Amino acid sequence: MSSYLHVRNVLVSLAPNGNWMVTYSEDAQTGGVGIQQTVIRSDSMDKARETPSNMPADPSANKAAEASASSGIAKLTKRAAITQIIAAVVANITIISSGMGIGFPSIAMMELTNSTTSVVLTESEASWFASITSIMCPFGGLLSGYLLDKVGRKRTLYCINIISVISWAIMSFASRTDASVLFVELIVARVIIGIAIGLSSTPASVYAAEVAHPRLRGRLTLLTAGCTGIGMLLVYSLGYMFKEDWRYVCTICGVFTGVSLITVIPLPESPSWLVGKRRPQDAERYLKVIRAIKEDNHPEIKAEIKSLEENVARFRSSETKKSSKLVQLKKPEVYKPLSIMCIFFLFQQFSGIFVIIVYAASFSVDAGVAIDPFLSAVLVGLTRVVTTVLMSFISDKFGRRPPALFSGFGMACCMFGLAACAVFPVADTQYNWIPTALLVAFIFTATLGFLTLPFSMNAEVYPTKIRGFASGLTIFFGYTMSFIILKSYPTMVSAIGNENVFLFFGLVALLGIVFVYFFLPETKGRTLQDIEDYFRGGKEANASEVDKQASKA
Template sequence: MCAATVLPRRPQRAMFSQPRRSPVAMDQDKDKDEVSMSPAGESVQGPALRQLMFGVIANLVALSPGMSLGFSAVALPQMMKFDGIDEHQASWIASLAAISTPFGCILSGPILDRLGRRVAMLAVNAPCLLGWLLLAAAPRHSGATTLIYLGRVLTGLGAGLACTPATVYLGESAQQSLRGVLVTWTSIAFSLGILAVYVLGALFQEHWRLVAGLSAAVPLLAGLCVLLLPESPVWLARQGRPAAAEASLRRLRGVAASADTPAHLRRELASLAVQAARRTVARDLGHLRRRECLAPLLIMNLFFFFQQASGVFVVIFYAVDVVQEAGVEIDKYLVTVLIGLTRLVVTIFISYASKSFGRRPCAIVSGSGMTLSMGSLATYLFCVNNKLLSDETIDKINWYPVLALIVYISMSTVGFLTLPFAMIGEVYPAQVRGLASGVTTCFGYVCSFIIVKLYPDMLEMLGRHGLFLFYSVMSLAGTFFVFLYLPETRGKSLSDIEEYFSNNGSKIKNVLRQENHVSQNQAGEMTILVNEDQFSTKLIVPDVDKYEH
């Protein structure tokens, strides 16, 4: 063993004289520390802005997959009108992207864990670029369906690859006060991509190939920008590369390589050393059977199921058709753009609101709003179909379907659409985060394929009002599930969340004592001696439980 880092002892007064603080109060204290002045007189707000910039770059990879999700909504009406695509083929064009997405999710986990977070983000762009080029090159005859199918499969594969890397990367790289905001930015990027393709579809209503060609520029730009990002320090530490982890963390926090290590950075390095001491990465599904993995896995998979069963992705894939089936009489492309814009604005709002209000309240409000909006729309359509309303009354309230759809989109974005993707970067232990995230998003998109593929059949079997009523009932069931089982992660560190699921408040110390040699002196410091084949260091950590993962 060799001595790599010795952290200064924390003052005894701070450890014994101060009363124990709640997690929220501790989080607020950290926020204050992070905007204070460093010893060199430089504001720490700079590193926060730096992390926000890296957050924007990391989530550029999700723009093209978002455009892929919304592409079928604007392209299918024109394909059916000008390219001879029938309803059966149209359902496959819409759903093929969803059926290939789970394979991308499965591939994403091993890439994340074995090759790194940055490589996983770079891997998103290749299938997206090739898929868009195939769609743009599809000829105007019956053989075009082969290229269209293949293009949709590839862009769907890219969507699967994009679901977790940016969220996991930012969850590991951002300081705790910013993590709650940054992990929701993948949903913002997806929403921005959906809006972008809706706008392009409205501008070029008869030229879906041109829309595909313009979309091909997005993954190319995103791939170049990702090269500017440092690798996740957590991943580097777990690979036994402490020097690279420190260099990455310094770059993320805006601390020069030659500068003295500030206190907040020393604390983060201590946390990295603890994680590196337990750096076993899950290689198979057997690791998911442990309580701290299995409990969040079941909860998140069910959350994704209710997300899909409530019709959230059906509205994305079939936006123009859904607007028409809802009885909207104004320009359906304009309403589609309004839906995309609403989704984007609410996603941006919820990325900050969830930090203030927490995950559970947002999810409960979301499910309740979806239930009411879909239920009221189903009631309206039932009354119209059965002539329970006079023509005069219908003319007076013909704006209601638009309002119901916009409320539904707004409410779904508040929680059910965005939070499942955000929380997979928080609830899983670090050693299975890539694998578990891949399994969860894979399951979610399998459900998405089934729901999207069955949309035409369910519409024919249940009718318009029956289909929207089904989405309302599933939204209500999802709301009850969230109320009963979804944990709150606001104000908690990643280690706090892991301990919640393991039901063992001493988890970190117990594991360290089993895997390494840990001694604790009277001042509350832990001396961690880690074997050289794991992570060559001797580290004195002031009360590990006080520091975030």
């Protein structure tokens, strides 16, 4: 069954909010690494969720796996840590371009729909320009899994940068005289960059996970989310500096992506992939660089290569009969979390979060924000980046449900406040700061829950054998809902007015609170097997006991 949802290496999900969910499972073949891991945040449960590369991917073997996490892995020295961090950072520079592509419509839309400019897009054309990437991202994700296996991690990063440069170049030299030609050029460019965004969803995280020592892996795989947010913030800032012509922004983004392409050249290829392709000598050579070991025939390097080779052999000999995906979907431990996560994504999309991210500048005008709309977009990007960092600590302490409840409540209050400001304008009063404060508060509260949790929890709630398929199916649903709301937003504003659109978003957020309270499970402090048992109807895990076990690991 061919699908984006079932890539060979890993399932990594991206949305315009910049959050990436990385899922390794039995269903996701890592080209010889043989790890089962859910990388979401660096909370106390990371160790309980990770089966090291030299251990079997069996949920029941978690405790034994944790006890030998470092077996077969060269020890982490300071020099090796610096080398691995630099390699992961360089690989993730590619993701900054993807973040730029996500946020670009926000800063281009103002000029493209301005009737005083030489070429103007219609409302329908502008909405296609903003939303088309949501449809193309899953296809890029499908292509990513294929390329990672066939050509390797490093060459896949090359492909992403080359495709992105082509997209930025098309927009940089887009027509200045013919609106119909401009529209075609923009759609072609956005289709290309949509594929690039989906394509970039996997390689950097996979590369970081495979070159990093287990002690660094969790932190380094989180670089992807941060780099996406940085990319969005950068493109918002460039839009503020070059608000008269978005083509300059495209040129700068294209040059940046070209530089990113050059920085990939010195990166060593993943030893895990090389072993999977029966190139142990090359794998050993690059592993020595990554582990900062100069000696030939070093015992730690030999041991790690042997561990990787054993995993390859074990994986190739472990083919067993598996029931079809459709049969698996009928099981309660699958259809229950699938239903919950799809509904959670529905509330996420229709509460207006992605509308603000993609239409940040024009939305600020609709909301009556007093400051420059491009500066408002910068505030949106900055708030999102800062809150994403805070979210990792908040989730560690409070779990998933409390932040989600607070997030929905805050979002609803902010949207109701914006609706009130639309009915009773405050632009020419001493209270003209209120819409700006409400917009920033909305992004802050959204990032604490509704913006981030659907993606992170999507990696936790499914059984291992179906996780790749089910998680991907959920993300595909989320992309579809994203396309619908982004395409519909301009029409909604024209049809029912700003105040009613804001009211609609607020009511959806309010209903989302009810959904979270009654249906969203708490996953903090529970192993993946505990969560699976919970949905199957078995005994629910004791969170405190699991936390204690994880802290000892």
